[in-house]
Structure formats: C-alpha cells, structure tokens
Amino acid sequence: MYFVVKVTSGQENIAANILQSKLSKGDAPIYSIIVIEGLRGYIIVEAQDELACRNFITKERSIKGIIPKPMDPADVEKLIATKSTAQDISRNDIVEFTSGPFKGYKAKVLKVDELKSDITVELMDVVVPIPITTKMNTAKIIQRANAEGS
Incomplete structure (x- = not known):
C-alpha cells in the first residue's frame, strides 16, 4: 500500500x-x-x-x-x-499545460533546465508574451520542434 x-x-x-x-x-x-x-x-x-x-x-x-x-x-x-516523459522536452517544442494556473494553455519552450526539471516557456495566444519558468511535469509535448523544421 x-x-x-x-x-x-x-x-x-x-x-x-x-x-x-x-x-x-x-x-x-x-x-x-x-x-x-x-x-x-x-x-x-x-x-x-x-x-x-x-x-x-x-x-x-x-x-x-x-x-x-x-x-x-x-x-x-x-x-x-509523468516525470519520465517530461524529461524529453526540448527547446522550441510546443507544450500544453496539464496542471497548475496555466492548465490548458499552449506555450513554446525557450529553455530547458534538466538539473532542476524546469522549463522556461512563452505562452502562445496572449497579447504580451512573457517568459514563465515552471516544472517540466506540469506540461506535455503536443508538437516537437524538429517536426516543424525549426
């Protein structure tokens, strides 16, 4: 148990x-x-x-x-x-938040800090894009960077 x-x-x-x-x-x-x-x-x-x-x-x-x-x-x-799948997030991937205050929002990954399990992202579809740092396990990848040719 x-x-x-x-x-x-x-x-x-x-x-x-x-x-x-x-x-x-x-x-x-x-x-x-x-x-x-x-x-x-x-x-x-x-x-x-x-x-x-x-x-x-x-x-x-x-x-x-x-x-x-x-x-x-x-x-x-x-x-x-969730922890193990969060590890393969990389720069320029598009992620969607699965928990926390930004649940349901999509964002582009600007920076990945594997040591701290943090990602810095920029929310999409907002008037003023502001970089936000959060834990990797709060987001899931919905589009890989290499898939879009970046």
Missing part, C-alpha cells in the same frame, strides 16, 4: 534520506520510499499498512504526518511516468 507522507516543503530528499537510513537499521515492513520531483511537501512510502507507515515516520525530522487514505498504485505509476 502506498501512503502520502507530508514533509517540510523543499526537504523531500532530506526526509527520504532520513527514512532510508532508518530503514537500513531496522526491519520495518516498508518496501519503498519515493520522492517525485515537483511534488513539493510530500513523499510516498510503500508500506505493509497505515500503522506500519505511521510508526515508521513518527518522531522524524522534517516529517509532519501522513494522509491516512492509501494511494492507488495506478496513481503512483502516473506520477512516476
């Missing part, structure tokens, strides 16, 4: 490392700890059940709590798949 664990925003990797270290020292029924880039303030823990997860994360630094309802494995797969 997958559980969403609330952590201090920006401390997802630190919290996961703390839990990983704790896991290597004990025999808790924890199967995986997942950090998804762009999912700020949360990590996903695969555990035997909610009680095992709750006991495992209790009294750890940077960890604020657990959302008691287990997450559907298909939703976890979607989150992981």
